[in-house]
Amino acid sequence: MKGFTVSSVPETGSTFTNPVIPGFHPDPSVCRVGDDYYLACSSFEYFPGVPLFHSRDLVHWTRMGNALDRPSQLSLPRDTASSKGIYAPTLRHHDGRFWLITTNVSDGGNLLFHTTDPAGPWSEPIRLPGVEGIDPDIAWDEDGNCWCTTAGVAQIRIDPYTGESFGAPRRIWSGTPGAKAPEAPHLYRIGAYWYLLIAEGGTERCHGVSIARGRTSDGPFEPCPANPVLTHRGTDLPVQNTGHADLVQGPDGSWWMMLLGVRPLGGSPGWHVLGRETFLAPVTWVDDWPVVGEVAPVMPAPPWPLQPAATVPVRDDFGLAELAPVWISPRDRPADACTTGERPGWLTLRGRGTSLDAPDVTFVGRRQEHLSCRARTLMDPAEGVGGLAVRLDESHHYDIEAGSGEVRVIARIGPLRTVVASRPLPAGPQVLRMEVSATRAPVDARSGPDVLVLGVEEPDGTFAELARLEGRYLSTEVAGGFTGRVIGMYASTGTVHFDWFDYEPLPDTIRRAPSTGE
The missing domain is CATH 2.115.10.20 (Glycosyl hydrolase domain; family 43)
Structure with a gap:
């Protein structure tokens, strides 16, 4: 990689x-x-x-x-x-x-x-x-x-x-x-x-x-x-x-x-x-x-031969001594907060702040490159709290977080921060999953750009949806600034380990917009 x-x-x-x-x-x-x-x-x-x-x-x-x-x-x-x-x-x-x-x-x-x-x-x-x-x-x-x-x-x-x-x-x-x-x-x-x-x-x-x-x-x-x-x-x-x-x-x-x-x-x-x-x-x-x-x-096409289109790598098993260049972090990435050497084949993150709202959060992500996509990671939260998130900035992010006995979906939109949904956390590592589906045919003039579905995978591989959230709140038109979405893993407190992360594009589909309170 x-x-x-x-x-x-x-x-x-x-x-x-x-x-x-x-x-x-x-x-x-x-x-x-x-x-x-x-x-x-x-x-x-x-x-x-x-x-x-x-x-x-x-x-x-x-x-x-x-x-x-x-x-x-x-x-x-x-x-x-x-x-x-x-x-x-x-x-x-x-x-x-x-x-x-x-x-x-x-x-x-x-x-x-x-x-x-x-x-x-x-x-x-x-x-x-x-x-x-x-x-x-x-x-x-x-x-x-x-x-x-x-x-x-x-x-x-x-x-x-x-x-x-x-x-x-x-x-x-x-x-x-x-x-x-x-x-x-x-x-x-x-x-x-x-x-x-x-x-x-x-x-x-x-x-x-x-x-x-x-x-x-x-x-x-x-x-x-x-x-x-x-x-x-x-x-x-x-x-x-x-x-x-x-x-x-x-x-x-x-x-x-x-x-x-x-x-x-x-x-x-x-x-x-x-x-x-x-x-x-x-x-x-x-x-x-x-x-x-x-x-x-x-x-x-331009008038010269094009190289064969290579497929985007889907999975990172964190088997290298250093992270691949696609991974980025806000502001810094000190070795004592982020390493692949502590547990071979796992990414280890140590929390430095309290949540993704903090400027010194330990977060490792990759740019969202497709209008519709799926991201998954296997996380061991036994020693701390962390999860999978899509980030625009400290004030605009959605998280599926595990630790302290539960799995929860957190939405931060400007000054508002809320736990949207939660469920008990089973023993052992947990697969966290997020799907983004672009809106191709707006229902009306107020339709947002996409819908994000956050949840967990059951032991039999079925997906348990916890929340379905409107995507406009993680857009530049709402949040301002010059950046775009980054999807990745984070640690809020303690130490958390991630065995693998995969990201794959999905066919663009149309999902219904979430109703109030969903």
């Missing part, structure tokens, strides 16, 4: 499915080195940080690891709020070395890392005290000068090896007049021009992508007359919030755009629960300006 290949559904010979990296994988940045493509995403309050992927065809991406996998690289203090932490990395390759620049908004500001092997290890952080703002980009001009461009949109020259900056940041473009939040800049030399690509409009329904060009890397820049070159604002298309993009050439020399988007479901206003995901769209050039094609759930 050293890598995870993620793909929504198997492709046919003539199509592929979007998103190409499903689940909470926002702010994609991509670079090409020969026949290989590498991609990095934001990770916010989770450790390890900045997930990295590899591809040969831009469609199928294999999880390589996480760039920031050591506490010395990624400091997330205990008071780091959800949706803080690591913002918007840019991944580039220059002069035989990979460079990753990002912002830790909770501690350290803008940071730069480098390596000769993207699989790691990556360097310790190089701090950039002269670089202001967020969403830093890095690019080199023909004379070898290294330019850092940040949200705003401002630019400053830096020494990438020392972090030294030269001069003061200079505003080079402000984006489209009237569009808020010019951010996520990326600077490229393509043909006769330098192009400055940005996101603007905010990362919600008005998100979009605009571009400007100039003859030199530091401008002046003229905006494209067709800006925004991509937006789904004001449409009822199934993919929304399109923006925060990066450009890359395909194997045949054609151009493509990696971008984030969301898949809202349910009635009005629509709720997205998986966070912002990574999509792929074709790009053509007209009069030296990019024209972005369709961004849809099913797309025409």
Whole structure:
């Protein structure tokens, strides 16, 4: 289980499915080195940080690891709020070395890392005290000068090896007049021009992508007359919030755009629960300006052979000395609270807080990557209290918890926390189970995006449902922020052990919405 290949559904010979990296994988940045493509995403309050992927065809991406996998690289203090932490990395390759620049908004500001092997290890952080703002980009001009461009949109020259900056940041473009939040800049030399690509409009329904060009890397820049070159604002298309993009050439020399988007479901206003995901769209050039094609759930296949679609691993038996890179935890993961070495073949978690409401909870989870899915784990609660949970943040999570003589379903929705259902806990390990079923045909305008069913498996394997909960309360539209759902195991108090965890996609089905009090 050293890598995870993620793909929504198997492709046919003539199509592929979007998103190409499903689940909470926002702010994609991509670079090409020969026949290989590498991609990095934001990770916010989770450790390890900045997930990295590899591809040969831009469609199928294999999880390589996480760039920031050591506490010395990624400091997330205990008071780091959800949706803080690591913002918007840019991944580039220059002069035989990979460079990753990002912002830790909770501690350290803008940071730069480098390596000769993207699989790691990556360097310790190089701090950039002269670089202001967020969403830093890095690019080199023909004379070898290294330019850092940040949200705003401002630019400053830096020494990438020392972090030294030269001069003061200079505003080079402000984006489209009237569009808020010019951010996520990326600077490229393509043909006769330098192009400055940005996101603007905010990362919600008005998100979009605009571009400007100039003859030199530091401008002046003229905006494209067709800006925004991509937006789904004001449409009822199934993919929304399109923006925060990066450009890359395909194997045949054609151009493509990696971008984030969301898949809202349910009635009005629509709720997205998986966070912002990574999509792929074709790009053509007209009069030296990019024209972005369709961004849809099913797309025409690119004109080169696709790799075979690998299946998503379903089960982790915790047989390795270290957790696979798919597993993430809020803020930190100290070895004394999380280990696979104490009981061979089991994951051992020790509680540090009192519940998932606490910022220092011991939680190990993986991103929910499918609109409908099932998660199961075998837990031994003999020495403590813990369970299986789906988490958006400390104030928005559903848990199936075992310990202290009972199994209970807990719902935390904003300031409200309640035990929805409970039953006696039998002796011995217990299989906890959670199923998520997407709502494909809303009953009315108030229908939520999905339903979550939580319960336990009886000794004969039958499922005993304890609660059926509305999914909208674990959505970005309700909770706010920039992340998506993460499903995993936790310890509230004492020590709990997990023998295995499995996660599998399910066919999208329609379940009735729960009635009041259910």
